[in-house]
Amino acid sequence: MKIQEKQMQDLQIKKPKYELDINKVGVTGLLLPLKIKYNGQVNPVTANISAFVDLPKTERGTHMSRMIKILHNASSKELDPDEISNILKELKNQLNAHHSYLKIEFTLFKAKKSPVTKNEGFISYKCFFNADQNAVMNLRLGAEVLVTSLCPISKSVSKYSAHNQRGKLIAEVLCNDKGIWFDEIIDTLENGGSCELFSVLKREDEKYVTEKAYENPKIVEDIVREVASELKKNKHIMELRVSCENFESIHTHNAYSEITLKNG
Amino acid sequence: MKIQEKQMQDLQIKKPKYELDINKVGVTGLLLPLKIKYNGQVNPVTANISAFVDLPKTERGTHMSRMIKILHNASSKELDPDEISNILKELKNQLNAHHSYLKIEFTLFKAKKSPVTKNEGFISYKCFFNADQNAVMNLRLGAEVLVTSLCPISKSVSKYSAHNQRGKLIAEVLCNDKGIWFDEIIDTLENGGSCELFSVLKREDEKYVTEKAYENPKIVEDIVREVASELKKNKHIMELRVSCENFESIHTHNAYSEITLKNG
Amino acid sequence: MKIQEKQMQDLQIKKPKYELDINKVGVTGLLLPLKIKYNGQVNPVTANISAFVDLPKTERGTHMSRMIKILHNASSKELDPDEISNILKELKNQLNAHHSYLKIEFTLFKAKKSPVTKNEGFISYKCFFNADQNAVMNLRLGAEVLVTSLCPISKSVSKYSAHNQRGKLIAEVLCNDKGIWFDEIIDTLENGGSCELFSVLKREDEKYVTEKAYENPKIVEDIVREVASELKKNKHIMELRVSCENFESIHTHNAYSEITLKNG
Amino acid sequence: MKIQEKQMQDLQIKKPKYELDINKVGVTGLLLPLKIKYNGQVNPVTANISAFVDLPKTERGTHMSRMIKILHNASSKELDPDEISNILKELKNQLNAHHSYLKIEFTLFKAKKSPVTKNEGFISYKCFFNADQNAVMNLRLGAEVLVTSLCPISKSVSKYSAHNQRGKLIAEVLCNDKGIWFDEIIDTLENGGSCELFSVLKREDEKYVTEKAYENPKIVEDIVREVASELKKNKHIMELRVSCENFESIHTHNAYSEITLKNG
Numbered sequence A, B, C, D: 001m002k003i004q005e006k007q008m009q010d011l012q013i014k015k016p017k018y019e020l021d022i023n024k025v026g027v028t029g030l031l032l033p034l035k036i037k038y039n040g041q042v043n044p045v046t047a048n049i050s051a052f053v054d055l056p057k058t059e060r061g062t063h064m065s066r067m068i069k070i071l072h073n074a075s076s077k078e079l080d081p082d083e084i085s086n087i088l089k090e091l092k093n094q095l096n097a098h099h100s101y102l103k104i105e106f107t108l109f110k111a112k113k114s115p116v117t118k119n120e121g122f123i124s125y126k127c128f129f130n131a132d133q134n135a136v137m138n139l140r141l142g143a144e145v146l147v148t149s150l151c152p153i154s155k156s157v158s159k160y161s162a163h164n165q166r167g168k169l170i171a172e173v174l175c176n177d178k179g180i181w182f183d184e185i186i187d188t189l190e191n192g193g194s195c196e197l198f199s200v201l202k203r204e205d206e207k208y209v210t211e212k213a214y215e216n217p218k219i220v221e222d223i224v225r226e227v228a229s230e231l232k233k234n235k236h237i238m239e240l241r242v243s244c245e246n247f248e249s250i251h252t253h254n255a256y257s258e259i260t261l262k263n264g
Helices: A002-013 A064-074 A081-094 A152-157 A182-190 A203-214 A220-232 B002-013 B064-074 B081-094 B152-157 B182-190 B203-214 B220-232 C002-013 C064-074 C081-094 C152-157 C182-190 C203-214 C220-232 D002-013 D064-074 D081-094 D152-157 D182-190 D203-215 D220-232
Strands: A022-038 A041-055 A100-113 A120-133 A137-150 A164-174 A239-246 A254-262 B022-038 B041-055 B100-113 B120-133 B137-150 B164-174 B239-246 B254-262 C022-038 C041-055 C100-113 C120-133 C137-150 C164-174 C239-246 C254-262 D022-038 D041-055 D100-113 D120-133 D137-150 D164-174 D239-246 D254-262
Touching: A022 A064, A022 A100, A022 A182, A022 B100, A022 B120, A022 D220, A041 A064, A041 A081, A041 B041, A041 B100, A041 D254, A064 A081, A064 B120, A081 A100, A081 A120, A081 A137, A100 A182, A100 B022, A100 B041, A120 A182, A120 B022, A120 B064, A137 A152, A137 A182, A137 A203, A137 A220, A152 C203, A164 A182, A164 A220, A182 A220, A203 C152, A220 A239, A220 A254, A220 D022, A254 D041, B022 B064, B022 B100, B022 B182, B022 C220, B041 B064, B041 B081, B041 C254, B064 B081, B081 B100, B081 B120, B081 B137, B100 B182, B120 B182, B137 B152, B137 B182, B137 B203, B137 B220, B152 D203, B164 B182, B164 B220, B182 B220, B203 D152, B220 B239, B220 B254, B220 C022, B254 C041, C022 C064, C022 C100, C022 C182, C022 D100, C022 D120, C041 C064, C041 C081, C041 D041, C041 D100, C064 C081, C064 D120, C081 C100, C081 C120, C081 C137, C100 C182, C100 D022, C100 D041, C120 C182, C120 D022, C120 D064, C137 C152, C137 C182, C137 C203, C137 C220, C164 C182, C164 C220, C182 C220, C220 C239, C220 C254, D022 D064, D022 D100, D022 D182, D041 D064, D041 D081, D064 D081, D081 D100, D081 D120, D081 D137, D100 D182, D120 D182, D137 D152, D137 D182, D137 D203, D137 D220, D164 D182, D164 D220, D182 D220, D220 D239, D220 D254
Parallel strands: A164 C164, B164 D164
Antiparallel strands: A022 A041, A022 D254, A041 A100, A100 A120, A120 A137, A137 A164, A164 A239, A239 A254, A254 D022, B022 B041, B022 C254, B041 B100, B100 B120, B120 B137, B137 B164, B164 B239, B239 B254, B254 C022, C022 C041, C041 C100, C100 C120, C120 C137, C137 C164, C164 C239, C239 C254, D022 D041, D041 D100, D100 D120, D120 D137, D137 D164, D164 D239, D239 D254
């Protein structure tokens, strides 16, 4: 046992064989129960977490178990920008690092009423934090919202109808204060397609969404421009990336478009 | 509008073109927030749901929106065998069906202390219901638990060490009463490998799990036999399937083993 | 070395601790280059393979490396029902088993001309063998074909247009002779939706597929009935399972339907 | 028909509603059969392709079908840096763009002999191009190689054995000439772990790889440093990113490390 304690120390102080800075070292695929505020309430979520720190060329290894402890402790708190910043700070401090990274993915739900008959059903949104902290924190929030997209070219050239499909619309915004949250991002994305999605649709609702999409045709380029234009108006957003991937009903491949820009 | 109402009725009563019984019709990939009891508390989960009914050859279509409403309503309840049975019954009744099916997948968490230093961290378990109801209900519960597996052949032939890896151990049991629950299944699976997994491991813990796995080598066949033998003792289990897939550290492919049996 | 040889033998003859028959033991996730005949030519494919044998309760373990050798050797041959049977036989013989299993998944391509302008592009099809051999071989062939599905209810109730989407149509047929092959399955599935998919679509083609889908509306129940009815005519098919999963453009969840039947 | 032609033109010339530059517009998830040179031979592969161009704020939409035609035509050629450059050029020219992007993923195989008994089996490698062309082309090549990693800390603190696992080692290198190819990247990655993987392993081979991994322990930080140091020696490489993700046999989460650097 004495010998092993010595071995532990030896390993710890041992120099790395190749002196190269490591940009990121840490954990991926860590699942944890977390709490996220959304839609006026605190939501329990199942989060998939990655956390990293940098490691200077003079150190051989980091302390993985300390990371897990820090993340485990975050599980009991309600995550907001301040808490994200605290976790990033703690990662830097406890792991003697200059740069820390945190990526957290989870699903949020909203009970939504159908447009005509007002039948309620849950809609789900994949959401994420993508944050890092060096001298200051960069906090990116993002959401993925499914929408209907209906093709104006197909509408224009055809005697009747138009091909339409499910599209995956994602926004990621850099915003270092509490001025924007998942609520605003999700609402903006939901309005970006030809029609938003619902869970329960009776006949009268189905008529409504079918006609609305047809009256509101958008190519994938239109969708990302419209969402980016809307998000740009928010002065809390410093940078944004908006992408849309349409699972074309007439092709086996998808149509994709993306805008990245700095705001203000 | 009058015309459309007529069209709706026409469609509804229209006979199918090909008179074939449909075994399953319904929804897949429906995400919902649900509540599951586990480890002495009620756990909020993000559930991925499939629900189906049969459809006789004389009927053209089922009523998808009724299914979604039934499932949406289930979201506020704590799911147990009685509630699962209620949902299956409601699916049959409201959709005029003889056979209903329900598959629900979600992640459960347990805070677990490391074996020596007693540091706490969450371990996650993918769990599922796989139920159907005709005259009576067949309720299958299942869980997927990750374990360490260490190869006895590698240990036997090598001067030192043995290859070991993460293994995915799954049990699905048919049990039509409340005599068994996720707690028992997960506990049995966790003991099925060469060593169970932990979230936070300090040096003393790492020594413990490394040595324990080496002292407890098992091939993939041993693992499924041990788990199946243990589950067989439970008289509430009528049928079981146990599988293990080891992500071999020495191969790009996996080793797999499976036992299916009727009990008693 | 002498000692180790003895250890190897000891392990080999060692009885299992729990005397339970194992239904399947073998490998999963083995990637291999294979050759499959389709569309009049021999196609090189990247195959994902699982192979299993049964193991009696008196034996502790099987011989995984022999399986890999058998599968590696199959890589140079053109796979057809005779070759599949040979592999299953060799698995039984070399592993002293009574029952062997083989599941092989791969992607086939067909260069397809667009309907009006005749522009050529590749369409891909996920295909699979799902075979086992006890006294006799059961050979199942299957394919997954993406199609457009357009909803007749949406068409019926709306002033104009109808929601449509990409659907995933899968057939798996039991057929123990050479009377049916991927060509026939794929062709039948491609005709099962409201319109088939193409790779290159110019404006005139887009008009054609948009209008064709609108003139040919089908709910998910119609699609599986139509495909099952068509496949049933083939007397080489002894059993079939047809499923369709529509990625609804108006919902976040999917519509699903499935028919399983014995033929003749 | 006359009317429709006019409609098509109208749409084509129509200005976008929101004048924002689009960074990327194109296709994702396009599967094609391609040919890649590797290990001294031309390999047929199943490729998953994304292709994009930029779109100025004055134009509403791009021409997706032209992209597909360009990619379809590439299918008959053997892909090398010159061909990748040709495709990127053609995307820019035919779509009137300034910047084009191409990402191609596929699986390569090598028949590898086991270390002692020299039994042959295929090992698979996920590989990719990640290229773009503005004024000049940036060509990134990459490969993902699975390796054994064995933990030196576990070895150091334990009486015997050490936890080991499958690790996923990825390198992506920027290299604008023909000075480096998949062969060199794959070979370097295979030597980066505690031991390389084999397909067929007899007892003598298993002894060899078990002992070799134990004699060659590496934490995830060691692995990326060693691979990055080796790749840095290649003067054809201008930038590199090396990452390793170990599927820890003692945790449900993974250990991850990453180095990004400019060379020379």
